[in-house]
Amino acid sequence: MIDFKFADIGEGIHEGVILKWLFEEGDKVNEGDTIVVIETDKVNAEIPSPENGTLIKQGAKVGETIHVGETLAIIGDPSEKAPKEDAKEAPKEEKKTESKGESGASVVGSVEVSDELMPSSDEHSSASEDAQSNKKVLATPVARKLASDLGVDITSLKGSGPNGRIMKSDIEAASSDAPKAASTDAPKASASAPSVSVSMPSFNDRPVRREKISSLRKAVVNAMNISNQVIPATTVMDEFDVTKLVEFRNQQKNLAKDNDAKLTYLPLILKAIVLALKQHPIFNASFDHAAEEIIYKDYFNLGIAVDTPSGLVVPNIKGADRLSIFDLAKEVDRVATLAREKKLQLSDLSDTTFSITNYGALGSSLGTPVIKHPEVAILGMGAITQKPWVVDGEIVARYTFPVSLTIDHRVIDGADAGRFIQVLKKYLSEPMLLLLS
DSSP states (O other): OEEEEOOOOSTTOOEEEEEEESSOTTOEEOTTOEEEEEEOSSEEEEEEOSSSEEEEEESSOTTOEEETTSEEEEEEOTTSOOOOSGGGGSOGGGOOOOOTTSOOOOOOOOEEEOOSOOOOOOOOOEEEEOTTTOOEEEEOHHHHHHHHHHTOOGGGOOOOSGGGOBOHHHHHHHHHHHHHHHHTTSOOGGGGSOOOOOOOOOOTTSOOOOOOOOHHHHHHHHHHHHHHHHOOEEEEEEEEEOHHHHHHHHHHHHHHHHTTOOOOHHHHHHHHHHHHHHHOGGGGOEEETTTTEEEOOSSOOEEEOEEETTEEEOOEETTGGGSOHHHHHHHHHHHHHHHHTTOOOHHHHSOOOEEEEEGGGGTOOOOOOOOOTTBSEEEEEOOOEEEEEEETTEEEEEEEEEEEEEEETTTOOHHHHHHHHHHHHHHHHSTHHHHHO
Protein backbone atom coordinates (compact mmCIF):
# COMPACT_ATOMS: atom_id res chain seq x y z
CA MET A 1 0.00 0.00 0.00
CA ILE A 2 1.36 3.40 -1.00
CA ASP A 3 0.93 6.63 0.91
CA PHE A 4 1.10 8.81 -2.21
CA LYS A 5 2.44 12.29 -1.39
CA PHE A 6 1.93 15.56 -3.28
CA ALA A 7 5.39 16.05 -4.77
CA ASP A 8 7.48 19.19 -5.11
CA ILE A 9 6.96 19.88 -8.82
CA GLY A 10 9.31 22.87 -8.85
CA GLU A 11 8.94 26.49 -10.02
CA GLY A 12 8.28 27.64 -6.44
CA ILE A 13 4.99 25.72 -6.20
CA HIS A 14 4.31 24.77 -2.57
CA GLU A 15 0.57 24.15 -2.53
CA GLY A 16 -2.39 23.49 -4.78
CA VAL A 17 -6.15 23.15 -4.79
CA ILE A 18 -7.88 19.90 -5.74
CA LEU A 19 -9.63 20.82 -8.99
CA LYS A 20 -11.02 17.44 -10.03
CA TRP A 21 -10.82 13.78 -9.03
CA LEU A 22 -11.02 11.42 -12.01
CA PHE A 23 -11.42 8.33 -9.78
CA GLU A 24 -13.51 7.88 -6.66
CA GLU A 25 -12.59 5.94 -3.52
CA GLY A 26 -12.92 2.22 -4.25
CA ASP A 27 -12.18 2.56 -7.97
CA LYS A 28 -9.49 0.46 -9.63
CA VAL A 29 -6.60 2.49 -11.07
CA ASN A 30 -3.70 1.54 -13.31
CA GLU A 31 -0.18 2.87 -13.14
CA GLY A 32 0.01 6.05 -15.22
CA ASP A 33 -3.73 6.82 -15.06
CA THR A 34 -4.41 10.45 -14.23
CA ILE A 35 -6.23 10.26 -10.92
CA VAL A 36 -6.50 13.93 -9.96
CA VAL A 37 -5.99 17.44 -11.36
CA ILE A 38 -4.41 19.91 -8.94
CA GLU A 39 -4.56 23.65 -9.59
CA THR A 40 -1.49 25.66 -8.64
CA ASP A 41 -0.75 29.32 -9.19
CA LYS A 42 1.04 28.50 -12.46
CA VAL A 43 -0.32 25.31 -13.98
CA ASN A 44 -2.93 22.61 -13.65
CA ALA A 45 -0.97 19.46 -12.79
CA GLU A 46 -2.39 16.13 -13.93
CA ILE A 47 -1.14 13.63 -11.35
CA PRO A 48 -0.89 9.97 -12.46
CA SER A 49 -1.15 6.90 -10.27
CA PRO A 50 2.27 5.48 -9.30
CA GLU A 51 1.06 1.85 -9.43
CA ASN A 52 -1.84 -0.49 -10.12
CA GLY A 53 -4.32 -0.87 -7.30
CA THR A 54 -7.42 0.55 -5.66
CA LEU A 55 -7.90 4.18 -4.71
CA ILE A 56 -8.54 3.53 -1.03
CA LYS A 57 -8.63 7.13 0.15
CA GLN A 58 -8.53 10.62 -1.33
CA GLY A 59 -6.21 12.81 0.72
CA ALA A 60 -8.24 15.96 0.08
CA LYS A 61 -11.59 16.75 -1.49
CA VAL A 62 -12.37 19.03 -4.43
CA GLY A 63 -11.80 22.64 -3.46
CA GLU A 64 -9.48 21.82 -0.57
CA THR A 65 -5.85 22.96 -0.41
CA ILE A 66 -3.04 20.41 -0.33
CA HIS A 67 0.61 21.22 0.42
CA VAL A 68 3.80 19.61 -0.78
CA GLY A 69 4.57 16.51 1.31
CA GLU A 70 0.99 15.89 2.38
CA THR A 71 -0.90 12.69 1.54
CA LEU A 72 -2.60 12.97 -1.82
CA ALA A 73 -4.01 9.45 -2.01
CA ILE A 74 -3.77 5.99 -0.47
CA ILE A 75 -3.43 3.34 -3.18
CA GLY A 76 -3.14 -0.41 -2.71
CA ASP A 77 -5.10 -3.55 -1.86
CA PRO A 78 -8.32 -2.89 0.11
CA SER A 79 -7.57 -5.95 2.24
CA GLU A 80 -4.37 -4.36 3.50
CA LYS A 81 -4.40 -2.28 6.65
CA ALA A 82 -4.62 1.42 5.83
CA PRO A 83 -2.21 3.89 7.47
CA LYS A 84 -3.35 5.43 10.73
CA GLU A 85 -5.39 8.60 10.41
CA ASP A 86 -4.35 10.39 13.61
CA ALA A 87 -1.53 12.28 11.94
CA LYS A 88 -3.97 13.58 9.36
CA GLU A 89 -6.04 15.31 11.99
CA ALA A 90 -3.11 17.33 13.37
CA PRO A 91 -2.97 21.01 12.47
CA LYS A 92 -1.22 21.62 9.17
CA GLU A 93 1.34 23.81 10.85
CA GLU A 94 2.67 20.86 12.86
CA LYS A 95 2.89 18.37 9.99
CA LYS A 96 6.26 17.01 9.03
CA THR A 97 7.14 16.92 5.36
CA GLU A 98 8.37 13.49 4.31
CA SER A 99 12.06 13.52 3.45
CA LYS A 100 13.44 12.25 0.17
CA GLY A 101 14.73 9.12 1.87
CA GLU A 102 11.33 8.00 3.16
CA SER A 103 8.96 5.78 1.22
CA GLY A 104 6.09 7.26 -0.71
CA ALA A 105 5.59 7.81 -4.44
CA SER A 106 5.58 11.22 -6.05
CA VAL A 107 4.96 11.17 -9.78
CA VAL A 108 4.04 14.24 -11.81
CA GLY A 109 2.47 14.09 -15.25
CA SER A 110 1.66 16.62 -17.94
CA VAL A 111 0.43 20.06 -16.96
CA GLU A 112 -1.50 22.86 -18.55
CA VAL A 113 -1.83 26.56 -17.76
CA SER A 114 -4.75 27.26 -15.46
CA ASP A 115 -7.35 29.94 -15.97
CA GLU A 116 -9.58 28.76 -13.13
CA LEU A 117 -10.06 30.86 -10.02
CA MET A 118 -8.13 29.71 -6.97
CA PRO A 119 -9.47 30.93 -3.62
CA SER A 120 -7.10 32.52 -1.16
CA SER A 121 -5.36 30.05 1.13
CA ASP A 122 -2.72 30.01 3.84
CA GLU A 123 0.76 29.00 2.77
CA HIS A 124 2.24 25.66 3.75
CA SER A 125 4.27 26.30 6.88
CA SER A 126 7.32 24.75 8.46
CA ALA A 127 8.43 25.20 12.05
CA SER A 128 11.99 25.99 13.08
CA GLU A 129 13.74 26.86 16.32
CA ASP A 130 15.66 30.11 16.64
CA ALA A 131 19.00 29.12 18.19
CA GLN A 132 19.33 32.20 20.38
CA SER A 133 15.79 32.98 21.52
CA ASN A 134 14.46 29.38 21.37
CA LYS A 135 11.34 30.92 19.83
CA LYS A 136 9.35 28.74 17.44
CA VAL A 137 8.86 30.51 14.11
CA LEU A 138 6.21 29.29 11.68
CA ALA A 139 7.01 30.45 8.14
CA THR A 140 7.37 29.03 4.64
CA PRO A 141 10.73 28.78 2.86
CA VAL A 142 9.46 31.46 0.48
CA ALA A 143 8.68 33.76 3.39
CA ARG A 144 12.08 33.12 4.96
CA LYS A 145 13.85 33.88 1.69
CA LEU A 146 11.84 37.09 1.31
CA ALA A 147 12.72 38.12 4.87
CA SER A 148 16.40 37.50 4.16
CA ASP A 149 16.28 39.50 0.92
CA LEU A 150 14.51 42.44 2.60
CA GLY A 151 16.68 42.37 5.75
CA VAL A 152 13.75 41.64 8.09
CA ASP A 153 14.37 39.76 11.37
CA ILE A 154 11.74 37.06 11.08
CA THR A 155 11.95 36.15 14.79
CA SER A 156 10.78 39.63 15.78
CA LEU A 157 7.52 39.45 13.83
CA LYS A 158 4.08 38.50 15.03
CA GLY A 159 2.46 36.34 12.38
CA SER A 160 -1.04 37.06 11.16
CA GLY A 161 -1.62 33.52 9.89
CA PRO A 162 -3.10 30.53 11.72
CA ASN A 163 -1.26 29.67 14.96
CA GLY A 164 0.85 32.79 14.54
CA ARG A 165 2.28 31.73 11.16
CA ILE A 166 4.33 34.47 9.54
CA MET A 167 2.94 35.30 6.12
CA LYS A 168 4.68 37.06 3.24
CA SER A 169 2.38 40.04 3.85
CA ASP A 170 3.75 40.33 7.42
CA ILE A 171 7.31 40.52 6.09
CA GLU A 172 6.37 43.02 3.39
CA ALA A 173 4.59 45.16 5.97
CA ALA A 174 7.58 45.06 8.31
CA SER A 175 9.87 46.05 5.46
CA SER A 176 7.68 48.96 4.36
CA ASP A 177 7.20 50.14 7.97
CA ALA A 178 10.93 50.46 8.61
CA PRO A 179 11.39 53.85 6.91
CA LYS A 180 8.12 55.04 8.43
CA ALA A 181 9.37 54.20 11.91
CA ALA A 182 12.55 56.14 11.30
CA SER A 183 10.59 59.14 10.14
CA THR A 184 8.64 59.28 13.40
CA ASP A 185 11.83 60.36 15.21
CA ALA A 186 12.19 63.44 13.02
CA PRO A 187 10.75 66.79 14.17
CA LYS A 188 7.13 67.20 13.16
CA ALA A 189 7.65 70.25 11.00
CA SER A 190 4.15 70.07 9.64
CA ALA A 191 2.53 70.29 13.08
CA SER A 192 2.16 74.07 12.85
CA ALA A 193 0.91 74.05 9.29
CA PRO A 194 -2.66 75.28 8.88
CA SER A 195 -5.21 72.53 8.32
CA VAL A 196 -7.24 72.69 5.15
CA SER A 197 -10.65 71.10 4.84
CA VAL A 198 -11.85 70.30 1.33
CA SER A 199 -15.40 69.17 0.69
CA MET A 200 -15.48 66.29 -1.75
CA PRO A 201 -18.56 64.78 -3.35
CA SER A 202 -19.62 61.37 -2.05
CA PHE A 203 -19.67 58.44 -4.44
CA ASN A 204 -20.74 55.85 -1.89
CA ASP A 205 -24.01 55.33 -3.70
CA ARG A 206 -22.30 54.42 -6.97
CA PRO A 207 -22.18 50.70 -7.89
CA VAL A 208 -18.85 48.85 -7.84
CA ARG A 209 -17.84 45.42 -9.06
CA ARG A 210 -15.34 43.09 -7.41
CA GLU A 211 -13.73 40.20 -9.24
CA LYS A 212 -11.38 37.55 -7.89
CA ILE A 213 -8.09 37.46 -9.75
CA SER A 214 -7.19 34.26 -11.56
CA SER A 215 -4.47 31.90 -10.42
CA LEU A 216 -2.28 33.08 -13.28
CA ARG A 217 -2.77 36.73 -12.35
CA LYS A 218 -1.99 35.83 -8.72
CA ALA A 219 1.32 34.32 -9.88
CA VAL A 220 2.10 37.47 -11.87
CA VAL A 221 1.32 39.64 -8.83
CA ASN A 222 3.67 37.61 -6.63
CA ALA A 223 6.46 37.59 -9.23
CA MET A 224 6.23 41.34 -9.81
CA ASN A 225 6.19 42.05 -6.06
CA ILE A 226 9.34 40.00 -5.52
CA SER A 227 11.09 41.59 -8.50
CA ASN A 228 10.19 45.11 -7.38
CA GLN A 229 11.18 44.55 -3.75
CA VAL A 230 14.37 42.56 -4.28
CA ILE A 231 15.97 43.80 -7.51
CA PRO A 232 17.43 47.32 -7.83
CA ALA A 233 16.69 47.60 -11.54
CA THR A 234 17.64 50.19 -14.12
CA THR A 235 16.81 50.35 -17.83
CA VAL A 236 19.06 51.27 -20.75
CA MET A 237 17.37 52.21 -24.04
CA ASP A 238 18.61 52.52 -27.59
CA GLU A 239 17.38 52.51 -31.18
CA PHE A 240 19.24 51.42 -34.27
CA ASP A 241 18.93 51.05 -38.01
CA VAL A 242 17.72 47.57 -39.06
CA THR A 243 16.91 48.27 -42.70
CA LYS A 244 19.20 45.44 -43.83
CA LEU A 245 17.47 43.09 -41.38
CA VAL A 246 14.08 43.92 -42.95
CA GLU A 247 15.48 43.23 -46.41
CA PHE A 248 17.14 39.99 -45.26
CA ARG A 249 13.93 38.70 -43.71
CA ASN A 250 11.90 39.51 -46.84
CA GLN A 251 14.46 37.66 -48.97
CA GLN A 252 14.39 34.54 -46.78
CA LYS A 253 10.63 34.21 -46.15
CA ASN A 254 10.05 31.82 -49.08
CA LEU A 255 13.03 29.68 -48.07
CA ALA A 256 11.61 29.53 -44.55
CA LYS A 257 8.28 28.27 -45.91
CA ASP A 258 10.13 25.52 -47.76
CA ASN A 259 11.50 24.48 -44.35
CA ASP A 260 8.03 24.60 -42.72
CA ALA A 261 8.97 27.70 -40.73
CA LYS A 262 7.33 31.10 -40.38
CA LEU A 263 10.13 33.67 -40.41
CA THR A 264 9.23 36.70 -38.30
CA TYR A 265 11.79 39.13 -36.91
CA LEU A 266 11.80 37.38 -33.53
CA PRO A 267 13.90 34.30 -34.52
CA LEU A 268 16.52 36.62 -36.04
CA ILE A 269 16.58 38.71 -32.88
CA LEU A 270 16.81 35.58 -30.71
CA LYS A 271 19.83 34.44 -32.70
CA ALA A 272 21.49 37.82 -32.10
CA ILE A 273 20.64 37.62 -28.39
CA VAL A 274 22.30 34.20 -28.05
CA LEU A 275 25.47 35.56 -29.66
CA ALA A 276 25.41 38.58 -27.33
CA LEU A 277 24.87 36.35 -24.28
CA LYS A 278 27.87 34.24 -25.24
CA GLN A 279 30.03 37.36 -25.34
CA HIS A 280 28.56 38.71 -22.09
CA PRO A 281 27.65 35.65 -19.95
CA ILE A 282 26.68 37.72 -16.91
CA PHE A 283 23.38 38.50 -18.68
CA ASN A 284 22.61 34.76 -18.85
CA ALA A 285 23.25 34.30 -15.13
CA SER A 286 21.17 34.52 -11.95
CA PHE A 287 22.02 36.00 -8.55
CA ASP A 288 21.84 34.18 -5.21
CA HIS A 289 21.46 37.10 -2.80
CA ALA A 290 21.65 34.98 0.37
CA ALA A 291 24.88 33.26 -0.67
CA GLU A 292 26.22 36.38 -2.39
CA GLU A 293 27.02 34.33 -5.49
CA ILE A 294 26.50 34.84 -9.22
CA ILE A 295 25.37 31.62 -10.89
CA TYR A 296 26.72 31.43 -14.44
CA LYS A 297 24.91 29.05 -16.79
CA ASP A 298 26.35 27.26 -19.77
CA TYR A 299 22.94 26.69 -21.34
CA PHE A 300 20.66 29.21 -23.05
CA ASN A 301 16.93 28.91 -22.38
CA LEU A 302 15.28 32.04 -23.77
CA GLY A 303 11.95 33.02 -22.20
CA ILE A 304 9.34 34.51 -24.54
CA ALA A 305 6.56 36.55 -22.94
CA VAL A 306 3.26 35.48 -24.53
CA ASP A 307 0.07 37.50 -24.18
CA THR A 308 -2.79 35.03 -23.65
CA PRO A 309 -6.48 35.57 -22.83
CA SER A 310 -5.71 34.40 -19.27
CA GLY A 311 -2.69 36.68 -18.78
CA LEU A 312 1.04 36.85 -19.40
CA VAL A 313 2.91 33.54 -19.62
CA VAL A 314 6.66 33.15 -20.19
CA PRO A 315 7.55 29.76 -21.71
CA ASN A 316 11.12 29.29 -22.82
CA ILE A 317 12.99 27.86 -25.79
CA LYS A 318 15.41 25.24 -24.48
CA GLY A 319 18.95 25.13 -25.89
CA ALA A 320 18.46 28.17 -28.12
CA ASP A 321 22.19 28.25 -28.88
CA ARG A 322 21.92 24.87 -30.63
CA LEU A 323 19.07 25.88 -32.94
CA SER A 324 19.21 27.36 -36.43
CA ILE A 325 17.19 30.45 -37.30
CA PHE A 326 14.50 28.27 -38.90
CA ASP A 327 14.46 25.97 -35.85
CA LEU A 328 14.07 29.02 -33.59
CA ALA A 329 11.13 30.14 -35.73
CA LYS A 330 9.44 26.76 -35.28
CA GLU A 331 10.02 26.79 -31.52
CA VAL A 332 8.64 30.33 -31.16
CA ASP A 333 5.48 29.25 -32.97
CA ARG A 334 5.23 26.04 -30.93
CA VAL A 335 5.49 27.54 -27.45
CA ALA A 336 3.30 30.51 -28.34
CA THR A 337 0.57 28.20 -29.64
CA LEU A 338 0.76 25.96 -26.56
CA ALA A 339 0.56 29.02 -24.30
CA ARG A 340 -2.56 30.38 -25.99
CA GLU A 341 -4.20 26.94 -26.00
CA LYS A 342 -3.31 26.40 -22.31
CA LYS A 343 -1.34 23.24 -23.12
CA LEU A 344 2.08 24.20 -21.77
CA GLN A 345 3.96 21.69 -19.65
CA LEU A 346 5.80 22.73 -16.51
CA SER A 347 9.11 22.04 -18.28
CA ASP A 348 8.21 24.74 -20.81
CA LEU A 349 8.17 27.31 -17.98
CA SER A 350 11.15 26.20 -15.90
CA ASP A 351 14.88 27.01 -16.03
CA THR A 352 14.67 30.22 -18.06
CA THR A 353 18.04 32.01 -18.26
CA PHE A 354 17.12 35.24 -20.11
CA SER A 355 13.73 36.67 -21.04
CA ILE A 356 12.38 38.77 -23.91
CA THR A 357 9.14 40.73 -24.06
CA ASN A 358 7.81 42.11 -27.33
CA TYR A 359 5.53 45.07 -26.68
CA GLY A 360 6.20 46.09 -30.27
CA ALA A 361 3.66 43.44 -31.30
CA LEU A 362 0.98 45.87 -30.09
CA GLY A 363 2.59 48.87 -31.75
CA SER A 364 4.46 50.26 -28.74
CA SER A 365 8.00 51.60 -29.05
CA LEU A 366 9.61 51.87 -25.62
CA GLY A 367 8.97 50.54 -22.14
CA THR A 368 10.66 49.44 -18.94
CA PRO A 369 10.27 45.65 -18.70
CA VAL A 370 10.39 44.00 -15.26
CA ILE A 371 13.02 41.35 -14.59
CA LYS A 372 11.75 37.84 -13.87
CA HIS A 373 13.44 36.92 -10.58
CA PRO A 374 16.02 35.35 -10.17
CA GLU A 375 17.17 36.30 -13.68
CA VAL A 376 19.34 39.40 -13.91
CA ALA A 377 18.18 41.00 -17.16
CA ILE A 378 15.29 41.23 -19.63
CA LEU A 379 15.10 42.74 -23.11
CA GLY A 380 12.06 44.70 -24.20
CA MET A 381 11.53 45.09 -27.93
CA GLY A 382 9.57 47.84 -29.63
CA ALA A 383 7.97 47.89 -33.06
CA ILE A 384 10.18 48.05 -36.15
CA THR A 385 8.96 51.11 -38.03
CA GLN A 386 10.11 53.30 -40.89
CA LYS A 387 11.12 56.83 -40.00
CA PRO A 388 13.44 59.67 -41.09
CA TRP A 389 17.06 58.79 -40.22
CA VAL A 390 20.33 60.60 -40.78
CA VAL A 391 22.80 58.59 -42.90
CA ASP A 392 26.07 60.25 -44.01
CA GLY A 393 24.60 63.67 -43.35
CA GLU A 394 21.46 62.99 -45.39
CA ILE A 395 17.92 62.42 -44.08
CA VAL A 396 16.60 59.18 -45.53
CA ALA A 397 13.80 56.72 -44.74
CA ARG A 398 15.12 53.79 -42.67
CA TYR A 399 13.64 50.98 -40.60
CA THR A 400 14.55 51.38 -36.93
CA PHE A 401 14.31 49.08 -33.93
CA PRO A 402 13.96 50.46 -30.34
CA VAL A 403 15.06 48.26 -27.43
CA SER A 404 14.91 48.54 -23.64
CA LEU A 405 17.31 46.46 -21.56
CA THR A 406 16.46 46.25 -17.85
CA ILE A 407 19.31 44.99 -15.64
CA ASP A 408 19.83 43.95 -12.03
CA HIS A 409 22.18 46.71 -10.89
CA ARG A 410 23.54 44.54 -8.06
CA VAL A 411 25.57 42.50 -10.53
CA ILE A 412 25.42 44.37 -13.87
CA ASP A 413 26.67 47.90 -14.47
CA GLY A 414 25.25 50.38 -16.96
CA ALA A 415 28.42 50.18 -19.07
CA ASP A 416 27.92 46.42 -19.42
CA ALA A 417 24.35 47.02 -20.57
CA GLY A 418 25.60 49.49 -23.17
CA ARG A 419 28.13 46.97 -24.48
CA PHE A 420 25.49 44.24 -24.65
CA ILE A 421 23.20 46.48 -26.72
CA GLN A 422 26.07 47.34 -29.05
CA VAL A 423 26.59 43.64 -29.78
CA LEU A 424 22.90 43.33 -30.65
CA LYS A 425 23.20 46.38 -32.85
CA LYS A 426 26.14 44.85 -34.73
CA TYR A 427 24.32 41.63 -35.56
CA LEU A 428 20.93 43.15 -36.35
CA SER A 429 22.34 45.98 -38.45
CA GLU A 430 24.37 43.47 -40.49
CA PRO A 431 22.22 40.30 -40.44
CA MET A 432 24.59 38.27 -42.62
CA LEU A 433 26.79 38.09 -39.50
CA LEU A 434 24.07 35.90 -37.94
CA LEU A 435 24.87 33.22 -40.50
CA LEU A 436 28.63 33.55 -40.15
CA SER A 437 28.85 33.41 -36.36
